[in-house]
Amino acid sequence: MHSNSFGCPRDLGAPLVYTVYDMSPVEHPEFHTEQNRLVCFNGMFDASVTADRFIAISKFSRDRFLHWFPHVAPEQMSVVYPAARFGQAEPTTRDAEVLASLGLTHQGFWLAVGTVEPRKNYSILIEVYARLVVEWPDTAPVCIVGQAGWKETPIGHRVEELGLAGRVIAPGFLPDEQLAVLYRECFALVFPSRYEGFGLPVIEALASGAIVISSNTSSLSEVVGDAGLLVAPDDASSVTVAMRRIVIDASLRDRLCAAGPIQTRRFSWRGAAGQVLDVYEQAKAGRRAVA
Numbered sequence: 260m261h262s263n264s265f266g267c268p269r270d271l272g273a274p275l276v277y278t279v280y281d282m283s284p285v286e287h288p289e290f291h292t293e294q295n296r297l298v299c300f301n302g303m304f305d306a307s308v309t310a311d312r313f314i315a316i317s318k319f320s321r322d323r324f325l326h327w328f329p330h331v332a333p334e335q336m337s338v339v340y341p342a343a344r345f346g347q348a349e350p351t352t353r354d355a356e357v358l359a360s361l362g363l364t365h366q367g368f369w370l371a372v373g374t375v376e377p378r379k380n381y382s383i384l385i386e387v388y389a390r391l392v393v394e395w396p397d398t399a400p401v402c403i404v405g406q407a408g409w410k411e412t413p414i415g416h417r418v419e420e421l422g423l424a425g426r427v428i429a430p431g432f433l434p435d436e437q438l439a440v441l442y443r444e445c446f447a448l449v450f451p452s453r454y455e456g457f458g459l460p461v462i463e464a465l466a467s468g469a470i471v472i473s474s475n476t477s478s479l480s481e482v483v484g485d486a487g488l489l490v491a492p493d494d495a496s497s498v499t500v501a502m503r504r505i506v507i508d509a510s511l512r513d514r515l516c517a518a519g520p521i522q523t524r525r526f527s528w529r530g531a532a533g534q535v536l537d538v539y540e541q542a543k544a545g546r547r548a549v550a
Contacts, residue, residue, distance in 0.1 A: 281456025
């Protein structure tokens with residue numbers, strides 16, 4: 260049995276593999292509803308005493324899980340990185356149609372991707388963007404793609420307060436086909452998340468050839484490497500400086516565009532599948548060890 264949604268079945272009578280995504284329910288309960296926090300924690304705790312093998316989606320997630328559940332033997336945990344669903348592609352007429360439907364243009368918008376919730380930290384992105392608009396009135400718009408989550412006031416309210424109506428576009432959830440277009444066509448992805456177990460939008464943007472500005476927290480520096488600009492997510496000045504650099508430094512943009520696809524070669528779904536199969540074989544061969 261492979262349990263890969265925080266919950267953990269009990270008393271299976273068969274080897275159990277458990278995927279660890281992130282420890283935010285424990286380390287940042289303020290980012291969760293109480294119900295969600297309890298469901299996630301209970302699943303992780305049950306896994307810590309019953310699972311035979313563990314898969315963590317980053318070294319960061321593995322280390323934090325072992326910190327909170329030290330009775331799990333480190334050798335029972337394997338790091339298996341996710342990978343990008345999308346890659347580089349030549350623009351098509353479909354790209355132009357998707358952009359037109361959202362009022363966007365080729366490389367004429369900043370992109371942010373992720374559920375609208377406090378952990379994703381859109382409030383600081385909007386604050387920084389407002390500063391840039393004052394400095395450069397013709398600054399490209401921001402497109403925030405993601406469905407509504409929890410514990411977050413609608414971003415439209417803050418947008419109105421800062422006089423950014425028409426400049427911040429929030430289409431909600433978009434299907435993969437349209438999201439892939441936005442990764443390819445954006446000026447840059449800005450990802451100021453406070454906490455991630457991996458950071459799929461970052462790797463997908465890099466694989467698509469997009470410039471990436473990302474938080475330096477949790478797993479993100481592990482994923483981005485030298486292929487993007489890393490910022491302190493709660494430091495508006497840090498984010499502002501990075502966005503300014505991208506605008507004014509063409510050589511930096513060229514370097515980052517070239518570095519992204521190279522960095523993402525480290526992450527492969529085919530490679531991940533092989534690693535997961537190895538974990539299954541280990542689970543079949545021997546039951547858990549306890550530190």
